[in-house]
Amino acid sequence: MSNVTMTVNGKTVSGSVEGRTLLVEFIRNDLHLTGTHVGCDTSQCGACAVHVDGKLAKACTMFALEANGSEVSTIEGQANEDGSLNVIQQAFKDHHGLQCGFCTPGMVMAAADLLKTNSKPTELEIREHLEGNICRCTGYHNIVKAILAASGQDVSNIAAE
Amino acid sequence: MPKDSGIGAATRRREDARFLLGSGRYSDDIVLLNQTYAVFARSEVANGIIKTINTSEAEKMPGVIAVFTGDDFVDVGGNPAGWLINSRDGEPMKEPKRPVLAHGKVRHVGDAYAAVIAETEQQARDAAEKINADIMELPAIIDMTSALSGSNYVHDEIETNQCFDWGWIEDNREATDNAIKNAHHVTTLELTNNRLVPNAMEPRCSIADYNAANDDYTLYTTSQNPHLTRLLISAFVLGIPENKLTVVSPDVGGGFGSKIYHYGEEALVLAAAKRIKRPVRWTASRSESFMTDAHGRDHVTKIELALDKDNNFLAFRTETMANVGAYLSNFSTVTPTILHGTLMAGNYSVPNIYVNVKAVFTNTAPVDAYRGAGRPEATYSLERVIDKAALELNLDPIALRRQNFIKSDQFPYVTAAGLNYDVGDYDAIMDRLEHHADIKGFAERKKISEKQGKLRGFGVNSYIEACGIAPSNLIGTLGARVGLYDAATIRVNATGNISVMVGAHSHGQGHETAFPQIVADMLGVDPNNVEIVHGDTSKIPFGMGTYGSRSLAVCGSAIVRGIEKIIAKGKKIAAHMMESTEDNVDFEDGVFSVRGTNKTVSFGDVALKAYIPHNFPIEDIEPGLEETAFYDPQNFTYPAGAYACEVEVDPNTGKVSIERFAAADDFGNIINPMIVEGQVHGGLAQGIGQALLEGCVYNDDGQLISGSYMDYTMPRAADLPSFVVDHTVQTPSTDNPLGVKGCGEAGAIGSPPTVVNAVINALRSAGHDITHIDMPLTPARVWAAMNN
DSSP: OEEEEEEETTEEEEEEEOTTOBHHHIIIIISOOTTSOOOOSSSOSOTTEEEETTEEEETTSSBGGGGTTOEEEOGGGOSOTTSOOOHHHHHHHHTTOOSSOSSHHHHHHHHHHHHHHOSSOOHHHHHHHGGGOOOSSSTTHHHHHHHHHHTTOOOGGGOOO | OOOSSSTTOOOOOTTHHHHHTTOOOBGGGOOOTTOEEEEEEEOSSSSEEEEEEEOHHHHTSTTEEEEEEGGGGTTSOOOOOSBOOBOTTSOBOOOOOOOSSOOSEEOSTTOEEEEEEESSHHHHHHHHTTOEEEEEEOOOOOOHHHHHHOSOOSSGGGTOSEEEEEEETGGGHHHHHHHHHTOSEEEEEEEEEOOBOOOOSSOOEEEEEEETTTTEEEEEEOOSOHHHHHHHIIIIISOOOGGGEEEEOOBOOOOTTTTTSOOHHHHHHHHHHHHHTSOEEEEOOHHHHHHHSOBBOOEEEEEEEEEOTTOOEEEEEEEEEEEEESSOOTTTTTTTTHHHHTTTTTTBOOSEEEEEEEEEEOSSOOBOOOTTTTHHHHHHHHHHHHHHHHHHHTOOHHHHHHHHBOOGGGOSEEOTTSOEEOOOOHHHHHHHHHHHHTGGGHHHHHHHHHHTTOEEEEEEEEEEOOBSOOOHHHHHHTTBSSOOOEEEEEEEOTTSOEEEEESSOOSSSOHHHHHHHHHHHHHTOOGGGEEEEOSBTTTSOOOOOSOTTOIIIIIIHHHHHHHHHHHHHHHHHHHHHTTSOGGGEEEETTEEEETTSSOEEEHHHHHHHHHSOTTOOTTTSOSSOEEEEEEOOSSOBOOEEEEEEEEEEOTTTOOEEEEEEEEEEEOBSOSOHHHHHHHHHHHHHHHHHHHHTOOOOBOTTOOBSSOSTTTSOOOOGGGOOOOEEEOOOOOOOSSSTTOBOOOSSHHHHHHHHHHHHHHHHHHHHTTOOOOOOOSSOOHHHHHHHHTO
């Protein structure tokens, strides 16, 4: 077992982990931040997406020890300071960008990553950016719409009727 | 005008906040004190005799608490099939036992034969690898045709691989044969409905907690229907009395059918928790999901369509082999039969229909209902053979469909496949579709595609589905071993807010938002004062859960019936309060009034009076304001629609891209249009996935070679377009008080033939004499078809 220390959602945390302990296991089982999910075992689905040192990362594909000393942010750290939904989260709610909610934290983290570097993405850019995130419920239509809306773009032409 | 709240409003979902903030509570998020971990040892071969299982080394591994094998469960029951299907000759189907852990034989890759319980998941995993099983591999039975003709059996004791040979409707067989023999034209098509893996994003998870002092159990599990799971465990598998077993399905991350069924892992963790007197938890890896979740579809079908000289449909006749896998999953026998054969009239007036289905055991994972469940298979066969007939007869595919539609003035219409369609207007739906599809503009778009070196094709279809399977009286005669009602308890609290306990289970469908819209409308209260409770057998009435697009039509109707009882009792209380009689009391917009007077009392005052019954006629009225209703519908609901798709095909690679997709559906009355649209979007994505991307493949040895997201192509955002969805045609169902129809499966039912029809159209426009390609239409398959 080795000691690991990192900053998660602005708080310094530490723990004792095995070498094989994944970052997502540390986040879920040790820190009890269960908003980060595990949907596959091949780094494909993106339900475990978090930000590590400002970059989008799949927490199932890093060892906890690899994040030693890093700044990690998870879905639990995304809300506004007063606890209300941030712009992206609110857009997902306004545009029905989620159904069962299981992929949603990863989608929000991926969307935040995109909008950080591309403040007005096109529909195609959004769809391509989500290549590492699988949703089985929404057909992506409303996720794409939500991200466009979160970036302040007009989504009335994407309306379904 | 759109409403702000209540029925018809696009109310934003109240459940979203917890999912968006990361505070959902899925099964795997639940942590119990002193919990232990189960890991399963699973067969690496498709078919084999278990000679010995040596667990001694595993038992000595660090942290190991217990090891289980099939021997530990020989005295308990098996996981049963929920529906008895009889063969054409009257013989009942074959029902081999499905044990908790494999015993004697393993029958598919992933079949669990042992389980380790340890202090940590890693320790359990390490120990499971030390289980030494001597399994003698046998030739795998994979191909359905060989399975039916061969003498190797998945289950030796039944001495056949045929579960049943079902005819629907047997009395129509001769007339159908004659109609086809004497027809002006017969179009024949052989096709495969590809095997799919449901792939809810949340893997299955089950956690058992046993309280020795009370001798009772709690099972937290990823179920679409906690009461059904409890019933199966109690009555058939472990014999735990229902009153000693609570099943909780908290937030569930999608189901699509795969979480309807009871699985052996649920029984294992319960039995283990009792033995070791500590909580036992198991969460599937995605690999385990691929190997052990019930799969979907997997039909091989020959369909014939007979037409007269005026292109009127005379008959449909099909022969289907349906794969049921190695064991009968709970609804595996009704899916390829009742849910498939009865839909074989589609949207059409056709006098003769005969359907034959042979269900086949193979050394593959069990196959059961997956979004659509039998209806996509029926629709795909019909809508592909109709398109082929249009090709052969040089007819416009829309005109051929319209000519043969059941007309709006023919309802109620009893089809030759035995269903009674109550209402519909298929021409009106097609009008909406043609509007959105902009058929006039297709030629210009095709030119543009061709300038870019791409082929462009247009495809269309129509579909009908039957949702909210019912009534119990009828399905009982058809072999159902369950009833298919649902239930709701309306508890008006003393301060006037309302808790509604429902039998339906929400795992993405938005019940927590949509159900209060009904309650708010009927009682004239703020929907925010209504809370929905679901997914816990200790809190809710016995309902049958959520699948088959039944929640609103069946459970929503139970809510309506419950509220009607609340209003009736409220009138009695109000009459007492206003010194009148209940016959003279009206209720509207949350206010009780005495007719012809200005006397009124509010709903809240009546609620308070019910719980503080001072000066209350307790000899006439019980205190409290709580009512339960069970609702058993008198018929299915019959949503219908028409879909149109335009594809581009790259002739150099065979790659297909969806350029436009329009869906026009008739779901009857709509409670929340935003949720309805979302349901259609998701169904479309799954149907397009089936058409272009997804295919579950076993090789001849029975190895699952599409066992991860590296190999099984899930639709991703860039594979799909934005959709145009229209639900302005609304013919309210006449069989439930809300006038609603199911919407959850429509997209998955209607889209596969639409896409395939479009691709065939594109290829033929470039001179390729291609009439059919089996799904999924991967670049390799399309390229091969173009290049022979």
